[in-house]
Amino acid sequence: MTCKELSGAGLGPTPDNMNKCLHTELSSHEGTRSEFNPGKTLIKLGIDVHQEFYVVVAQEGGANPKPAQRFKKEAFLNWAAKLKQKSGGDIHAVYEACGFGFALQRQLAALGIACQVVCPQKLDEGNKRVKTDGLDAKALCLKLDRYVEGNRAALARVRVPTEEEEQLRAIHRQREQLVKARKQLEAQGRSLMVNHGIEPVQSWWKRRTFAALALPPWMKELLGNSQPILLALEEKIRALTVQLQAAASPHQPRGLGMMTSVVIDREIGNWERFVNRRQVGSYTGLCPGEYSSGNTRFQSCVTKLATGRVRP
Numbered sequence: 001m002t003c004k005e006l007s008g009a010g011l012g013p014t015p016d017n018m019n020k021c022l023h024t025e026l027s028s029h030e031g032t033r034s035e036f037n038p039g040k041t042l043i044k045l046g047i048d049v050h051q052e053f054y055v056v057v058a059q060e061g062g063a064n065p066k067p068a069q070r071f072k073k074e075a076f077l078n079w080a081a082k083l084k085q086k087s088g089g090d091i092h093a094v095y096e097a098c099g100f101g102f103a104l105q106r107q108l109a110a111l112g113i114a115c116q117v118v119c120p121q122k123l124d125e126g127n128k129r130v131k132t133d134g135l136d137a138k139a140l141c142l143k144l145d146r147y148v149e150g151n152r153a154a155l156a157r158v159r160v161p162t163e164e165e166e167q168l169r170a171i172h173r174q175r176e177q178l179v180k181a182r183k184q185l186e187a188q189g190r191s192l193m194v195n196h197g198i199e200p201v202q203s204w205w206k207r208r209t210f211a212a213l214a215l216p217p218w219m220k221e222l223l224g225n226s227q228p229i230l231l232a233l234e235e236k237i238r239a240l241t242v243q244l245q246a247a248a249s250p251h252q253p254r255g256l257g258m259m260t261s262v263v264i265d266r267e268i269g270n271w272e273r274f275v276n277r278r279q280v281g282s283y284t285g286l287c288p289g290e291y292s293s294g295n296t297r298f299q300s301c302v303t304k305l306a307t308g309r310v311r312p
Helices: 003-008 015-036 073-087 103-110 133-148 163-195 207-211 217-246 258-268 277-284
Strands: 043-049 053-060 069-072 091-096 114-118 288-293 296-302
Touching: 043 073, 043 133, 053 073, 053 133, 069 073, 073 091, 073 103, 091 103, 091 133, 103 114, 114 133, 163 217, 163 258, 207 217, 217 258
Parallel strands: 043 091, 091 114
Antiparallel strands: 043 053, 053 069, 288 296
């Protein structure tokens, strides 16, 4: 009997009747949720990822999230496999993108668990200035619950690249790291010269330039410790450059070099996932920023939210 039926029957708002109303209303919400999500209960997992362990918060259906649990990596996968086998229904999981890559997403997908990877974000929505692994996992779990129920804006999803795409883009990223290391060592040598009142020499580590350096013996000896490393780095950089340029298409648009073309293609991965030009601009961070409120409208420079590798 609902609240209207109770009042129509001439029953007053006694404590027993109020409890019946409250129970009926809660049951109606659960019934409505089950009506839109028929079948077995959905299980949602919010995962806070660390190097040695995972902190997991689970939610069954529309119930409150369970207390956080801490697992070692292998123990978590075994627990997830048993949970999938026991429940027999759909299981969804989510974790923030981090330096540990997408291995966890692929492992959960192999178990039949739909795993989403999202952009790192501030999870303390109430600004309580309290942050723990359990609270982060719970916040992710609640966001996933809204996402599964149809609110696609609840999660800022990250596209998970294939293993082949990751292997291809690792080549130009390693070249980028080697170039950075070479610049750092070269700058250290120039800094040593400047600190002792000597005019710095560009590319001092190259063989002919190094042989012609007019430096005190002790300084040349110190620079000689770095020169072989710089020569080896240059050799590796040159080999990777040739390898990347060989993979470029022979027909390039005007103003776009072979190296830039390969880097952009491998960072994007699959161009067909974009429906229109606006999505390309948004993904690459080449769309203008905006701050508007009331009668005030301010448009700033491009957002540059994506990796700088796609903006040569």
